[in-house]
Amino acid sequence: MKKxxxxxxxxxxxxxxxxxxxxxxxxxxFSGSHPDRATGAQVNNFLNQYTLMQTATDASxxxxxAIGATIVIISGGIDLSVGSIYAFAGVISAMVLRAMGxxxxxxxxxxxxxxxxxxxxxxxxxxxxxxxxxxxxxxxxTLGTMWIFRGIAxxxxxxxxxxxxxxxxxxxxxTFGLGTLYPVPMxxxxxxxxxxxxxxxxxxMGRHVYAIGGNADASRYSGLKVGRITTxxxxxSGLTAGIAAFVGTxxxxxxxxxxxxxxxxxxxxxxxxxxxxxxxxxGSAISAMFGAVLIILIRQSIRTLHLDQNYEWIIIxxxxxxxxxxxxxxxxxxxxxxxxxxxxxxxxxxxxSK
Amino acid sequence: xIEFRGISKRFPGVQALKDVSLHISRGTCHALMGENGAxxxxxxxxxxxxYSADDGEIFxxxxxxxxxxxxxxxxxxxxxxxxxLSFCENLSVAENLALGETPRMGPFVLYQIMHDKAVAALExxxxxxxxxxxxxxxxxxxxxxxxxxxxxAGGAKIIIFDEPTSSLSQVxxxxxxxxxRSLKANGVTCIYVSHRLEEIFEICDDVTVLRDGQYIGTRxxxxxxxxxxxxMMVGRPFSEFFPEQKxxxxxxxxxKVENLSSPxxxxxxxxxxxxxxxxxxxxxxxxxxxxxxxxxxxxDKLATGDVCVEGRKINIRKPSDAMGHGIxxxxxxxxxxxxxxxxxxxxxxxxxxxRRLSKWGWISSSEEKQMSQKYFDRLRVKAxxxxxxxxxxxxxxxxxxxxxxxxxxxxxxxxxDEPTRGVDVGAKTEIYNLIDRLADEGCAVLLxxxxxxxxxxxxxxxxxxxxxxxxxxFKRDEADQEKILRLMTGTRYLK
Numbered sequence: 001m002k003k004x005x006x007x008x009x010x011x012x013x014x015x016x017x018x019x020x021x022x023x024x025x026x027x028x029x030f031s032g033s034h035p036d037r038a039t040g041a042q043v044n045n046f047l048n049q050y051t052l053m054q055t056a057t058d059a060s061x062x063x064x065x066a067i068g069a070t071i072v073i074i075s076g077g078i079d080l081s082v083g084s085i086y087a088f089a090g091v092i093s094a095m096v097l098r099a100m101g102x103x104x105x106x107x108x109x110x111x112x113x114x115x116x117x118x119x120x121x122x123x124x125x126x127x128x129x130x131x132x133x134x135x136x137x138x139x140x141x142t143l144g145t146m147w148i149f150r151g152i153a154x155x156x157x158x159x160x161x162x163x164x165x166x167x168x169x170x171x172x173x174x175t176f177g178l179g180t181l182y183p184v185p186m187x188x189x190x191x192x193x194x195x196x197x198x199x200x201x202x203x204x205m206g207r208h209v210y211a212i213g214g215n216a217d218a219s220r221y222s223g224l225k226v227g228r229i230t231t232x233x234x235x236x237s238g239l240t241a242g243i244a245a246f247v248g249t250x251x252x253x254x255x256x257x258x259x260x261x262x263x264x265x266x267x268x269x270x271x272x273x274x275x276x277x278x279x280x281x282x283g284s285a286i287s288a289m290f291g292a293v294l295i296i297l298i299r300q301s302i303r304t305l306h307l308d309q310n311y312e313w314i315i316i317x318x319x320x321x322x323x324x325x326x327x328x329x330x331x332x333x334x335x336x337x338x339x340x341x342x343x344x345x346x347x348x349x350x351x352x353s354k
Numbered sequence: 355x356i357e358f359r360g361i362s363k364r365f366p367g368v369q370a371l372k373d374v375s376l377h378i379s380r381g382t383c384h385a386l387m388g389e390n391g392a393x394x395x396x397x398x399x400x401x402x403x404x405y406s407a408d409d410g411e412i413f414x415x416x417x418x419x420x421x422x423x424x425x426x427x428x429x430x431x432x433x434x435x436x437x438x439l440s441f442c443e444n445l446s447v448a449e450n451l452a453l454g455e456t457p458r459m460g461p462f463v464l465y466q467i468m469h470d471k472a473v474a475a476l477e478x479x480x481x482x483x484x485x486x487x488x489x490x491x492x493x494x495x496x497x498x499x500x501x502x503x504x505x506x507a508g509g510a511k512i513i514i515f516d517e518p519t520s521s522l523s524q525v526x527x528x529x530x531x532x533x534x535r536s537l538k539a540n541g542v543t544c545i546y547v548s549h550r551l552e553e554i555f556e557i558c559d560d561v562t563v564l565r566d567g568q569y570i571g572t573r574x575x576x577x578x579x580x581x582x583x584x585x586m587m588v589g590r591p592f593s594e595f596f597p598e599q600k601x602x603x604x605x606x607x608x609x610k611v612e613n614l615s616s617p618x619x620x621x622x623x624x625x626x627x628x629x630x631x632x633x634x635x636x637x638x639x640x641x642x643x644x645x646x647x648x649x650x651x652x653x654d655k656l657a658t659g660d661v662c663v664e665g666r667k668i669n670i671r672k673p674s675d676a677m678g679h680g681i682x683x684x685x686x687x688x689x690x691x692x693x694x695x696x697x698x699x700x701x702x703x704x705x706x707x708x709r710r711l712s713k714w715g716w717i718s719s720s721e722e723k724q725m726s727q728k729y730f731d732r733l734r735v736k737a738x739x740x741x742x743x744x745x746x747x748x749x750x751x752x753x754x755x756x757x758x759x760x761x762x763x764x765x766x767x768x769x770x771d772e773p774t775r776g777v778d779v780g781a782k783t784e785i786y787n788l789i790d791r792l793a794d795e796g797c798a799v800l801l802x803x804x805x806x807x808x809x810x811x812x813x814x815x816x817x818x819x820x821x822x823x824x825x826x827x828f829k830r831d832e833a834d835q836e837k838i839l840r841l842m843t844g845t846r847y848l849k
Contacts, residue, residue, distance in 0.1 A: 202716060202719075203712075204709060205715060208708070211701075211705060214694035214696045215693065215695065217691050218691050219694065220673060221653070222673070222706045223672075223676075224674075225672070
């Protein structure tokens, strides 16, 4: 048991999980309660299945993209275009589906998924090829494509909102007999996180991402194909934006060129709150997901605690800064502890050898 | 007289200095020696006010002093010439010299006064240069002169030199030695922190040896031998510095380079290395040695000429092509090019061979661990575990990781560039033995080094580079320091 506890607290994510739990407890205590319409029993305003599921659903749309953003940031880059890729993929898929007319649910689903993922991959590939081929800082390239992709969506859709076939909404809002709970977005978020975590920790590509983020020169001198790896991370980021677009537009039932405006910043914030270092070489997919959950939870708490909604941005801004500062302090303490234990071990060894 | 009494200093996790006491006489050049991590630089930095001691006192001419900042120390007449040159490289010489006390009228800088002061400071040490030149455009040797000028102009009576020759060419180093001699003649006390024996024997009067943060002893340089000093530094008898090598197994030609050229770097260079042979390459910094190794390794897109491996001409466009032909490069600057400092020892060792340890892009953790552990043990890397990050290792152990990476890659041809730079004496011997053993096992080694004893003792043949061309070649038994130096510098006479 002790081992299990120390294992949980020893992980990279322990800090952020603690903060989320703490915030959850605070919200539970201060949110008050209301009588359930069906049973008449008192239900906590925060700690009930609907609110919790809604929080997870809200988080999922950009948590999925935060996985991609984390991988980009670990490689030492940045991707500002994910919100626009989301809108672009959503709008084009909706338009193609409208043009194709009514189909069975399975072909509709496959078409939508293929289009969203395909457009996401293509946009990511465009970003990656330009960054590597033109040798321009990723901030600049993705700042440009952020406007370009959204602009294409704007022109193509003539700024109108396009409805999505009902069967797609039926898929994303599948309840699995849970009444009015919709767990699909959350499940896709968790699946993406797990795949992202495995990609980063178990695959050659993932290791190479850490390597080029830690030291691109040394990676090149070790024979790594830095250009290819760099392109790859933007493709992955585009892919996550495509998946998020599929989940988001089908959940809401319509797509418009103004979808996901400003999401790129939420996405980067999630990665950073999750402890990813903007200088590259450090970060985790699981932390990024928790980062997204934390940000949504802070937004949620403003509603739950009946705080003035106008302060939302100020509170989120402060929370991001505080989270990163705390993370840095924690990292410094850990490395100090590590150094100490290393020195002690060496001392013991020298004593032994004497 | 400078006296340290019972100085102790602890860094997070490391006892850098333990109760160190010593005297330094006025007007002498006093060497502080020791392996990397012995605490010699720390002691210098405490005197210069960069660190403050946890315990102990410093007396200068019988008066107790305690500096809490480099500024305090400078006002008390102590200057420091840093190992890593500390300049704002984007600014000019004059601006750097005036940094901290820029002549001004209100918010405006008085450039004329700044110019005159800088010229005067440089003239005081017998130097002339364009003071409006950007520091980044000056060669390292000149940058160092600017530092010295700054210290002397600030009224420094004590100057601490922290590994000053580590980034200098031999000629620049010789000039620095002259400078230190003339400073001493003018009554300046020099404290010379280094682990290079040659320099200490050349210019120092006394030498103090530190080991693991402890004071070992002080000796007049005239009364101490090389071996005795090395023994004091490493704490064990030093029977053999270099491996006793005879590469009897030298066989067929493995690497052949013909008419290799790169504009502005080197010109029509041809040579060959056989299996089991160590080919040394001497030359000044900037003579094109590093650039040749980088070109062979596919890091120079502009290079022209032929590279043949085992008789077949190969086309190398990028490092992975070179690796495909069994070529490995241990780069000069291991922190920039050799290691990902934030990654673990294991991840650094396995970096170049990850594909081999994986299936369908999936890393086999057990194989990775097993393989890394093998080389970790074989090279005797001194780190608690495979998980220890590269950044927390000493220079010697970091270098071992880089070597392990290439041994793991089964290289037949190893390009080794300055393998012992910033490596302490103990680890140096181990690295020499390693390189020697690799050659014995049939590896063809190109050894680039600025340390002539290293080349003379390890190589079977030595090429001498000058201004991007091969200026001569020696067999091992024909070569000596003077002959090589002559070809390196192109001078007939050397004092």
